[in-house]
Amino acid sequence: MTTTTSHSPAIAAKGLRKAYGDKTVLDGIDLAVPAGTVFSLLGPNGAGKTTAVKILSTLITADAGDLHVGGHDLATDPQAVRAAIGVTGQFSAVDRLITGEENMLLMADLHHLSRSEGRRTTAELLERFDLVEAAKKPASTYSGGMSRRLDIAMTLVGNPRIIFLDEPTTGLDPRSRHNMWGIIRELVSGGVTVFLTTQYLEEADELADRIAVLNDGKIAAEGSAGELKRLIPGGHVRLRFSDPAVYQSAAVALREVTRDDEALALQIPSDGSQRELRAILDWLDSAGIEADELTVHTPDLDDVFFALTGTANVPNQTTQPKETVR
Numbered sequence: 001m002t003t004t005t006s007h008s009p010a011i012a013a014k015g016l017r018k019a020y021g022d023k024t025v026l027d028g029i030d031l032a033v034p035a036g037t038v039f040s041l042l043g044p045n046g047a048g049k050t051t052a053v054k055i056l057s058t059l060i061t062a063d064a065g066d067l068h069v070g071g072h073d074l075a076t077d078p079q080a081v082r083a084a085i086g087v088t089g090q091f092s093a094v095d096r097l098i099t100g101e102e103n104m105l106l107m108a109d110l111h112h113l114s115r116s117e118g119r120r121t122t123a124e125l126l127e128r129f130d131l132v133e134a135a136k137k138p139a140s141t142y143s144g145g146m147s148r149r150l151d152i153a154m155t156l157v158g159n160p161r162i163i164f165l166d167e168p169t170t171g172l173d174p175r176s177r178h179n180m181w182g183i184i185r186e187l188v189s190g191g192v193t194v195f196l197t198t199q200y201l202e203e204a205d206e207l208a209d210r211i212a213v214l215n216d217g218k219i220a221a222e223g224s225a226g227e228l229k230r231l232i233p234g235g236h237v238r239l240r241f242s243d244p245a246v247y248q249s250a251a252v253a254l255r256e257v258t259r260d261d262e263a264l265a266l267q268i269p270s271d272g273s274q275r276e277l278r279a280i281l282d283w284l285d286s287a288g289i290e291a292d293e294l295t296v297h298t299p300d301l302d303d304v305f306f307a308l309t310g311t312a313n314v315p316n317q318t319t320q321p322k323e324t325v326r
């Protein structure tokens, strides 16, 4: 069996292309995901995230591209890729007619685990995913979140080194979502590589080492959450006052600021750098203004997403409320 050297990425794509009829979904995409990291693919509905996951996990074939997963060439050695990966699709692989435990044992069989090994792994994963109580009940009786957890537990049965998670936390409540994040972090600290698509920008921000934003068949931007946020404007310093009279005089004195009369808050555009902060503080001092609270805001990933994925898919960008312009 070929193994990856520490230098070659766990997942690598060059010039990945896929079209359905005359609709080009992926228009020559390059990706490189280092082993033991989380890579998150973001993009609006229909951008091609699931298509990318399906191609890289051998479920469908690309039209073109030099693609390697786990060091194996997808075009010539899909079997080896299949053995190295686990996939949780956007739509469930759970058989709803049998119990959660039976679903797990079935996966263990598919991975050729021995009976005892299969039972051990199943018990361990059911515990980890908080499914012990539900284990003997038919999956058809599970809530959406429970099925989702079972689905991901099933993905982990074969102890894959590379996992593809297509919207793993869609439909989960906040506690289950945080649990899932914990599990993903644990996997990564054990050296697993995670390729994650999500609609929750907060999730990408929380988990991903690198994030790529897919739009119009291309990668519109790629980088760490911090790098992406620095690409777009939206940072500001917010001054809050408790005394309306002090607020009024500050608003008059500062002029070029955005007012929020209800919250008694003023916003001054800023890139968040030390230099700009010092200039703002000096300016406030010289104007004799003393705010009760001063906070620095950097753009969040929602801002990045709206800026990069353009207006083509969003009829009216201004209808999307952003925290930074409240």
Ligand SMILES: Nc1ncnc2c1ncn2[C@@H]1O[C@H](COP(=O)(O)OP(=O)(O)OP(=O)(O)O)[C@@H](O)[C@H]1O
Pocket (backbone or CB within 6 Å): 020, 025, 043, 044, 045, 046, 047, 048, 049, 050, 051, 052, 090
């Ligand atoms: N089997 C198929 N036949 C034809 N078109 C398809 C097929 N599968 C996907 N598409 C089209 O490819 C495009 C990308 O779909 P894909 O499911 O990859 O998007 P996505 O980014 O995962 O979207 P979502 O956020 O809604 O899950 C869409 O326009 C979709 O209609």
Ligand SMILES: [Mg+2]
Pocket (backbone or CB within 6 Å): 049, 050, 051, 090, 166
């Ligand atoms: Mg999808």
